[in-house]
Amino acid sequence: MTEKKDPLFNKIALVGIGLIGSSLARATRKNGLAKEIVACARSQGTRDTAMRLGLVDAIYETPAEAVVDADLVILCTPVSTYDDLACAMAPSLKEGAIVTDVGSVKESVIRDVGPHLPDGIHFVPGHPIAGTEHSGPEAGFAELFEGRWCILTPVPGTNSKALDRITDYWTAMGSMVEIMTAHHHDKVLAITSHLPHLIAYTIVGTATDLEETQQADVVKFSAGGFRDFTRIAASDPIMWRDVFLNNREAVLEMLQRFSEDLSVLQRAVRWGEGDVLEDRFRKTRDIRRGIVDAHQAGTFDAREPDNAQD
Numbered sequence: 001m002t003e004k005k006d007p008l009f010n011k012i013a014l015v016g017i018g019l020i021g022s023s024l025a026r027a028t029r030k031n032g033l034a035k036e037i038v039a040c041a042r043s044q045g046t047r048d049t050a051m052r053l054g055l056v057d058a059i060y061e062t063p064a065e066a067v068v069d070a071d072l073v074i075l076c077t078p079v080s081t082y083d084d085l086a087c088a089m090a091p092s093l094k095e096g097a098i099v100t101d102v103g104s105v106k107e108s109v110i111r112d113v114g115p116h117l118p119d120g121i122h123f124v125p126g127h128p129i130a131g132t133e134h135s136g137p138e139a140g141f142a143e144l145f146e147g148r149w150c151i152l153t154p155v156p157g158t159n160s161k162a163l164d165r166i167t168d169y170w171t172a173m174g175s176m177v178e179i180m181t182a183h184h185h186d187k188v189l190a191i192t193s194h195l196p197h198l199i200a201y202t203i204v205g206t207a208t209d210l211e212e213t214q215q216a217d218v219v220k221f222s223a224g225g226f227r228d229f230t231r232i233a234a235s236d237p238i239m240w241r242d243v244f245l246n247n248r249e250a251v252l253e254m255l256q257r258f259s260e261d262l263s264v265l266q267r268a269v270r271w272g273e274g275d276v277l278e279d280r281f282r283k284t285r286d287i288r289r290g291i292v293d294a295h296q297a298g299t300f301d302a303r304e305p306d307n308a309q310d
């Protein structure tokens with residue numbers, strides 16, 4: 001008989017129950033990580049959906065109601081909302097509670113949340129590198145975090161026991177945890193996640209601005225590379241608006257470097273410099289192969305359809 005472990009937390013409160021919040025609810029439940037899971041959502045429709053799907057034990061309209069007696073509070077809304085939400089829930093937090101988040105940027109989150117939290121509350125900023133282009137409580141799934149990285153960005157003075165408990169929480173949901181500074185996180189994610197989304201939003205926009213006759217063919221023949229861009233460009237507009245508003249410096253820096261590299265390729269195309277093009281394409285193919293090898297060695301994501309071909 002397998003030994004049943006005690007849950008890591010008595011009560012987890014999810015502030016926001018969209019894709020990531022509902023995936024956390026499902027993964028927490030599946031892995032038996034909390035005795036009680038509650039959430040808050042502004043609209044009655046979302047609260048009804050969360051209860052109908054059995055995501056939580058109780059759901060409230062406001063964060064202040066949801067966080068009462070919670071020993072773990074997780075912010076799961078777009079990052080521009082964090083300032084107001086942290087302010088609203090702060091007076092209701094239980095002494096000793098841990099507050100964490102899943103926001104896609106980290107320096108602004110530390111700036112916006114930290115100052116609202118009273119003494120005796122432990123803040124551990126976090127970011128699961130896992131998601132999809134879908135939003136809302138119905139889009140989540142319990143396996144979202146399995147085999148994926150979760151980055152934690154503690155600040156000087158972060159309580160080490162709280163950091164360990166959050167590490168245990170993500171590990172129990174199947175994630176691998178890495179710790180880094182918020183500054184480093186924001187630079188790395190600017191190139192690996194934020195810029196790719198900006199490029200996808202741009203290319204899909206450019207294609208749909210073409211004259212009508214060309215537009216029809218764009219839709220008709222969008223089976224290959226363009227289709228992959230349309231998936232990314234379908235990601236939540238509010239979430240991504242907030243990412244770009246809150247990681248401005250790092251995104252602009254990476255965009256500058258990207259534009260310079262693009263100019264090199266533009267020049268190579270214009271002047272027929274085949275060796276420049278071939279050299280670049282060989283290098284990037286090696287990078288892709290390296291990434292796939294690394295994933296196959298440990299963190300390979302079988303859900304990525306194109307991995308099957310590698």
Ligand SMILES: NC(=O)c1ccc[n+]([C@@H]2O[C@H](COP(=O)([O-])OP(=O)(O)OC[C@H]3O[C@@H](n4cnc5c(N)ncnc54)[C@H](O)[C@@H]3O)[C@@H](O)[C@H]2O)c1
Binds near residue numbers: 018
């Ligand atoms: N989608 C991804 O791929 C992904 C991956 C990792 C991290 N994240 C981060 O997770 C967070 C949530 O993203 P998501 O994909 O779950 O988005 P989502 O749109 O699916 O869910 C967000 C939820 O927050 C609610 N909300 C918005 N403003 C609110 C407010 N002021 N008060 C209360 N609730 C509010 C929305 O109604 C929605 O239910 C974001 O900070 C995002 O940066 C997203």
Ligand SMILES: O=C(O)C(=O)C[C@]1(C(=O)O)C=C[C@@H](O)C=C1
Binds near residue numbers: 131193
């Ligand atoms: O797979 C996707 O659809 C994603 O865009 C997930 C993705 C990413 O860029 O990797 C998006 C935003 C996050 O903050 C983390 C993960």
